[in-house]
Amino acid sequence: MMRAGPISLVVVMLTAPPLLAEPAAPPRTMAEVLAASVPADWRPLDPQNTLYLQLASGRVVIELAPAFAPGHVANLKTLVRQKYFDGLAVVRSQDNFVVQWGDAEGKRSLGEARATLPPEFTVSLRPDLPFTRLPDPDGYAPEVGFSQGFPAARDRVAGQAWLAHCYGMVGAGRGNEPESGNGSELYVVTGHAPRQLDRNIALVGRVVQGMELLSVLPRGTGPLGFYEQPSEHVPITSVRLAVDVPEAERVPLEVLRTDTATFAALVESRRNRRDDWYKVPAGYIDLCNVPLPARTAR
């Protein structure tokens, strides 16, 4: 029974699509939606807002979200340009939760970077902040959707928007004081979306490529998944802003825009799976189950 099992991505040509009252267009699989996409559906990562986290096992590419955490992103860039992270390590891997890296011993100088920052757990709604609403309800927020390619939420009554803790999202660790996050300790969600963290901590970006290098790191056996022995730490070779890397050494990634008809079709293809394997379409999709495709630029 080779290749049986649950199917997450299937390339099937519907030679005879079933007649359905809705949607009006014939249902398409995600693969069909992507195959029909046009260049304008994609945007290249901005090298000014792209981080390369280099591990011995490979490179993790992170897109930063300055629209949602401008102070944290600026501080993080200051740290990166000081090569603050080079030689530090992943110090925590908690199963079904996060991996985290930083200065476990707290000995490294922050240099020009700030030690504390005003919290950026939410931002005020403003006209220049796009928001493509998901049609589906959400338990954690009045509305959820996508903003500039990131999973996000908003509360129009409170006049706030925030990024959502989906798999692969990157945040700035903090202590109990809201101002104690400064970007020198970063975590990445590696399990079921811990949405209870939303509005409690600043998310600064998303892993666009290389999640599989972080998600497989051995789980730490100490409290909260911290590694108990320094020998368990996973060394960070370097963290660089893409714009500071020679162009030939950059990863020419494009991500699917989230404000297009193509993206809306992709969401629908996942709300109701139409390939031969699925028997009961869900008729719903959780924010954190919406794929955010990336590809190498042609």
Place this chain on the structure above:
Amino acid sequence: MMRAGPISLVVVMLTAPPLLAEPAAPPRTMAEVLAASVPADWRPLDPQNTLYLQLASGRVVIELAPAFAPGHVANLKTLVRQKYFDGLAVVRSQDNFVVQWGDAEGKRSLGEARATLPPEFTVSLRPDLPFTRLPDPDGYAPEVGFSQGFPAARDRVAGQAWLAHCYGMVGAGRGNEPESGNGSELYVVTGHAPRQLDRNIALVGRVVQGMELLSVLPRGTGPLGFYEQPSEHVPITSVRLAVDVPEAERVPLEVLRTDTATFAALVESRRNRRDDWYKVPAGYIDLCNVPLPARTAR
């Protein structure tokens, strides 16, 4: 900034709990709820319905769910007692989705076990099937909650209940034919809950201990996360039913019952986190974010 970051489990004594209109009882952390639990809040795993999956890295303990998939569980036990899985391997690890094991080459005889089974994607509601409803709404089902310790959903209009694809749930892989799942290929959810699989495939149990041995397996680079080379396969030493293992070699695990006031208090402690770290309680919890504690029997 040692041990800063997002907090998933914090042991904090609230020496001066804030006054709140609701809940009536003072808010408690999960650690406090568990510390106040009584023996009757826990139940031992039934050795007749507990599997030990032995890998070189350690033992994974799986609780079976015969109430939801009696045919699949019976067939799986038949396979296990024939030592069907011994020497087979984990053949698939797809990031943010599943790991899967079975007979990649399809050469091993099923022996007395059946090759096809009637689908058990849902079961009919019946009086002896307990269901502790979660107070929170869910996008994938009319009602969600817990049944015999498993995350579950039900539709009273349709008269059906089913297990939910949360992290750690174990299912029986199948091909496109609904009858093609027989328990000889099993998968475990290792990422954000793929709830779109609910009602499309038979779940047969849940990993109670040892998830971290499966979730860190290197991701396969083939389609659907299958390993491309046999050398990448992760060998299975053995799979045994606990009752067939000498008592001294069993793992004496207890799981928290999900039909008790203690469990209800645990859910509330996670719907609204009250420790010093959290600033904005969510007021909601997703079914798959509810912890299902296990402990070694005293």
